[in-house]
Amino acid sequence: MVEVTVESTEASVTEAPPFRLDNEQIAFRFTATLSDRSGTPVERLPTPRRLDDWLAANDLSLGPADATDADLDLARRLREAIHRTGTATATNTAPDEADLDLINTLARDSQTFPVLSKTRLRWYTRSKHPARAALGLIAQDAIIALGGTRRDQVKMCEHPDCGGLYLDTSRGQNRRWCSMNTCGNRAKKARFRHQSHPEGSPGPRAASRRSARKTARTQTG
Structure with a gap:
């Protein structure tokens, strides 16, 4: 078993646009790495290094920061699968089976689990592919958000350029923005x-x- 201690690290500064980290749901925060979907889309994961940066910024680094092009491709596929499935949930339409298969497969194969230390939660993984394992954690979060007791609270941002997802936990269920x-x-x-x-x-x-x-x-x- 590969033992990993998650430590908060500073995300490196590159030429890419900054991350949007203000969504309470980690899976929907991940889909926001492609923002302004209904306007002029902004790609915030242009390179494998930026994928490492995003994982670090969200305390999901499960090993060395060495994501590959294949990891980046898989991350973007997962991101879009979550967004399409979330959109289907918000609009009460049927999700795509291929998207469900990808989310479920990554969640199942993560080989990563939380362990309680003296001071905080820490992640352990058996996987030799830390970036893929971290994507599995995001997939698990998506399953909880889209299939759990709060699935009726999944909404799409009403800003005409956005198209982002969020959970409306407001008392009156009248939140409009991601x-x-x-x-x-x-x-x-x-x-x-x-x-x-x-x-x-x-x-x-x-x-x-x-x-x-x-x-x-x-x-x-």
Whole structure:
């Protein structure tokens, strides 16, 4: 058995966009590594190194940071399988059997389990492929979210560019955004701009130019 102690590490800084880590559900946080799905998609896992970074940032490093291209390909396949299945759950439609098979297979083959130490939970794995084992933990989390007692709380973000998934745990079941810090703020800013400058009304620059022309005419007249 390969014994692994999970330690929090600083994710390396690369040219890739920063991760979105504010989703409470780890499986849906993982699907957010491809964001703005309904607008201009942003890929936040462009390289195997960034996969290692994401796992480290979420305390899912199960070994050396040496993810391969094959690991990255599998990670993206799992990500999309979770997102499609979550979308099906949120819209009350049938999920794809191939997506279910991938999620279930990775969850079953993870060979990873939690152990309680004196201070915290630690992960142990028997797998010789730590990145794949970590993906199995994400798959297990997806199964709990999409097939457990809270599956009716799975929703899709209402921001027109997003398409992200989240669990609506609000008391009134009226949460609209995957993240108030991201999509909620974007919606507020858009609403403020619309209220400040309704359709057909001039923006601040146009109003300023019109005022300048009026002043010039007054001075020359």
